[in-house]
Amino acid sequence: xxxxxxxxxxxxxxxxxxxxxxxxxxSQTTLDSDGKIASLFAWNIPDDVxxxxxxxxxxxxxxxxxxxxxxxxxxRLSGNGTQSCGSCHLPEKAFTDGLPxxxxxxxxxxxxxxxxxxxxxxxxxxxxxNPSLRSLEQQIVIPLFGESPIEQGITDGNRxxxxxxxxxxxxxxxxxxxxFPDEGDPxxxxxxxKGLASFVRGLVSFSSAFDRFERGETSALSASAQRGRAxxxxxxxxxxxxxxxxxxxxxxxxxxxxxxxxxxxxxxxFNIGGVGDFPADNRGILEITGDPSDMGKFRAPTLRNIAxxxxxxxDGSFASLPEVIRFYAAGGRNITEGPHAxxxxxxxxxxxxxxxxxxxxxQEQDLVAFLESLTDTEFLSSSHIQNPxxxxx
Amino acid sequence: xxxxQLTTNLGxxxxxxxxxxxxxxxxxGIALIDFQDKADACAGDTKETHTSxxxxxxxxxGESITGLTFSIGVPASENHQNQxxxxxxxxxSSLFWSWQSGYKHMRLDVAPEGxxxxxxxxxxxxxxWNLHLGSTDCTDDAxxxxxVSCGRNNRPDIILTDFDPTQNHVFFDYAxxxxxxxxSEDSAGPAGCMSGLTDTECSPVFAALGLNLTSGNTDxxxxxxxxxxx
Numbered sequence: 001x002x003x004x005x006x007x008x009x010x011x012x013x014x015x016x017x018x019x020x021x022x023x024x025x026x027s028q029t030t031l032d033s034d035g036k037i038a039s040l041f042a043w044n045i046p047d048d049v050x051x052x053x054x055x056x057x058x059x060x061x062x063x064x065x066x067x068x069x070x071x072x073x074x075x076r077l078s079g080n081g082t083q084s085c086g087s088c089h090l091p092e093k094a095f096t097d098g099l100p101x102x103x104x105x106x107x108x109x110x111x112x113x114x115x116x117x118x119x120x121x122x123x124x125x126x127x128x129x130n131p132s133l134r135s136l137e138q139q140i141v142i143p144l145f146g147e148s149p150i151e152q153g154i155t156d157g158n159r160x161x162x163x164x165x166x167x168x169x170x171x172x173x174x175x176x177x178x179x180f181p182d183e184g185d186p187x188x189x190x191x192x193x194k195g196l197a198s199f200v201r202g203l204v205s206f207s208s209a210f211d212r213f214e215r216g217e218t219s220a221l222s223a224s225a226q227r228g229r230a231x232x233x234x235x236x237x238x239x240x241x242x243x244x245x246x247x248x249x250x251x252x253x254x255x256x257x258x259x260x261x262x263x264x265x266x267x268x269x270f271n272i273g274g275v276g277d278f279p280a281d282n283r284g285i286l287e288i289t290g291d292p293s294d295m296g297k298f299r300a301p302t303l304r305n306i307a308x309x310x311x312x313x314x315d316g317s318f319a320s321l322p323e324v325i326r327f328y329a330a331g332g333r334n335i336t337e338g339p340h341a342x343x344x345x346x347x348x349x350x351x352x353x354x355x356x357x358x359x360x361x362x363q364e365q366d367l368v369a370f371l372e373s374l375t376d377t378e379f380l381s382s383s384h385i386q387n388p389x390x391x392x393x
Numbered sequence: 394x395x396x397x398q399l400t401t402n403l404g405x406x407x408x409x410x411x412x413x414x415x416x417x418x419x420x421x422g423i424a425l426i427d428f429q430d431k432a433d434a435c436a437g438d439t440k441e442t443h444t445s446x447x448x449x450x451x452x453x454x455g456e457s458i459t460g461l462t463f464s465i466g467v468p469a470s471e472n473h474q475n476q477x478x479x480x481x482x483x484x485x486s487s488l489f490w491s492w493q494s495g496y497k498h499m500r501l502d503v504a505p506e507g508x509x510x511x512x513x514x515x516x517x518x519x520x521x522w523n524l525h526l527g528s529t530d531c532t533d534d535a536x537x538x539x540x541v542s543c544g545r546n547n548r549p550d551i552i553l554t555d556f557d558p559t560q561n562h563v564f565f566d567y568a569x570x571x572x573x574x575x576x577s578e579d580s581a582g583p584a585g586c587m588s589g590l591t592d593t594e595c596s597p598v599f600a601a602l603g604l605n606l607t608s609g610n611t612d613x614x615x616x617x618x619x620x621x622x623x
Binding site: 142156339 | 436486533541
């Protein structure tokens, strides 16, 4: 690791000398010697939550966020003009789509479930299973240009036409100019990626009922949710080992951290043939590393807003939270017939914390009530993250 | 390809300085050889191809070229850059290998007559058998300012002898490349070889390129059969 991706105080000082107008956005934060709370963006998060890392090459600004919001919801940014990022990442579903797996602009099925985009700024790695994807700027190239599967479907053959579509949209001239004021012709793919990354990076939320409860508002959680909270953080259920911390994921990083962990886990969802195999199109980080012991290892996603993001798991295996809880209670999934037959409970690569537990039906309800308390309705319904094209004149 | 060198009768290996054009970068020594004119069933409009390298090499008096060496793919120093801001030919999105933060070192997609079937899956029906060669097991993220390194580089080194640029061509033999593969059948995963260690279609293709699939390095115990001098 290099320290280069962390904010340097000198960088910000230099930025302000040449861009005094932008510094007015600093009203909520002040520059300190560590750069830990320096930002041009109004993050609106509690004081006890550290700020996420911003790349030096793309510091988050309000103008970048606003440009990204327009691009995110713009179907013209797909090869055939039919699909935007927002087609698979809907705000009312915490930026998921309600489908087992995503569907690309040409109808191709993605092997994996569309993930929530809330708090991805804190992800130590991005997507379900890729240890080297650590910046949104690197990750976003994949849905834009990827061919296996095709998502947005931008190709060498249509990329110029797509840029022209954006040039023809009157709103973009000012949006790009505001986000990249020092560039003569800022409408290009580099800045499209930076804009999209800015919008997604700014989707940060810590105002669920659970958060209010933790801040002392005892009435924010029902008695059932409070019992579920105790179960969730118990050594009996072990949930918090992978879904712990302020973002309910052990794959979390921020500006306060020196050592960054990037864990992945096999939860015993499959054990094809009894040798630990997962289906050929979904083998976890083994696909990246080639290490046989990485079979079936995926990143633990945040549980924030989890009640809105069904179906669950990397392939949409489970339709509801009770199904997921029963899966973990069983310590894995036993598939008794068909091409995927095998007892996942004895997958040789299974994580040591997925050992199973027993729950009374009322306890299962309590646990679901707790998970439902992680939904941040206030943030997900706020106007500044919604589709800006629906109110077009 | 990159690191193009001409070996000479005096025992020198002299670097070919590429002429700069849309397909070649003189500063990095990277060139894209492109045979795809899209005049066939490939999607998209017909396009130019680039089937020869142009450049300069200094020779001493009495020195003559006797051989050619090059490495396939994009060198590590250029493989993990910001692709959407890269200069030609590294701006071609069809050669992005973004899931490993790099580029495809070689891409050869063909549409076999009769299509592709999968013995284990009667519902599978493919049209294209793909070879995507790229570095795998890569760590860190260049967009974060990290220096990316890959466990398997998968950049074959090609050494050709008895080469006289005034008389000879370099011959690329696709048939030899896939001689050990069955183009009408796929076992699992993406149809063809996408450089994965567990991708069963990769084993014969890597061997034909002289590449060790496990290490990702050129293996001197294997003899590449794809490139020859004619």
